Amino acid sequence: MKRLLTFLSILLPGLLFVAPAFSFAKVKVFACEPEWAALAQEIGGEKVEVFAATSAMQDPHYIRARPSLISRARKADLLLCSGASLEIGWLPILLQKASSDLQPGSIGYLMAADVVTMLEVPVVVDRSMGDVHPEGNPHVHLNPYNLMTVGKVLADRLSGIDAENASLYKDRYGDFSSRFRAAISRWESEAAVLKGKPVVVHHKSFAYLIDWLGMKRVGTLEPKPGIPPTTSHLKNLLQKLRSGPADVIIRAHSDPDDSSEWLSEKTGTRAVVLPYTVGGDEQSGDLFALFDRIIGLLRETNGVQQ
Ligand SMILES: [Zn+2]
Known part of the structure; x- marks a missing residue:
């Protein structure tokens, strides 16, 4: 018995010390x-x-x-x-x-x-x-x-x-x-000026943003999500934009830049890279900063002073 108590007295403090570590x-x-x-x-x-x-x-x-x-x-x-x-x-x-x-x-x-x-x-x-x-x-x-x-x-x-x-x-x-x-x-109040503005995107990564802000997607560089732009698709899009131009061409960092730069050159519409998620650029360090940055960049392309 004494031996058991001695054993427990050695063991118990250890257990007490270990137990909180598990619960936390x-x-x-x-x-x-x-x-x-x-x-x-x-x-x-x-x-x-x-x-x-x-x-x-x-x-x-x-x-x-x-x-x-x-x-x-x-x-x-x-x-x-x-x-x-x-x-x-x-x-x-x-x-x-x-x-x-x-x-x-x-x-x-x-x-x-x-x-x-x-x-x-x-x-x-x-x-x-x-x-x-x-x-x-x-x-x-x-x-x-x-x-x-x-x-x-x-x-x-x-x-x-x-x-x-x-x-x-x-x-x-x-x-x-x-x-x-x-x-x-x-x-929403900062982005009110963007309502109804026509945009072209590379991939449909920004669909929820466009929907939330009430902007209008008038073209997508990818013919289908995940399918790289083809010459015929780009030509059709260029034709379409000649009669109804977009305000801005949007892409994410992970999208290739060649098609949006080509379209920008042909139409004179500005192409911008928006941070797609947290860490997308230096200014987008958390969820709050991400939307601050996206809306700031979109307002800038729309000529609104920050
Ligand atoms: Zn996707």
């Missing part, structure tokens, strides 16, 4: 794109450890399922991605090695496209023509209301995974959504 373990969030990593950080604060699988300079349609990504996904507690086939070329490979809690339908599997209203949903799913948006447009984060919707679901999921900190996630979502809602009002 951070929730590991695997975010497929930088916007979701930024959102997870907003909602989870110090209680989450966030990993972003891609950078703002990469095209999330085309990522290689590297062993380092597979290993990160295997250790994750929650997966937060755009969904709707954006990550179809790499996420299924990562999921093969991930835990059952990360599989579709589980608490740790959160696809933004599953919880927001999608744009450009085709009547019939058809991948045969190489369209990389077979389930609708997956670039949902550029409507800031969608970020609030996903943030709310994310707070619920984090609470389910880490019940001890449920009130913290709820409070952090409340704080984020009130700050973001105020910012949205400001962005």
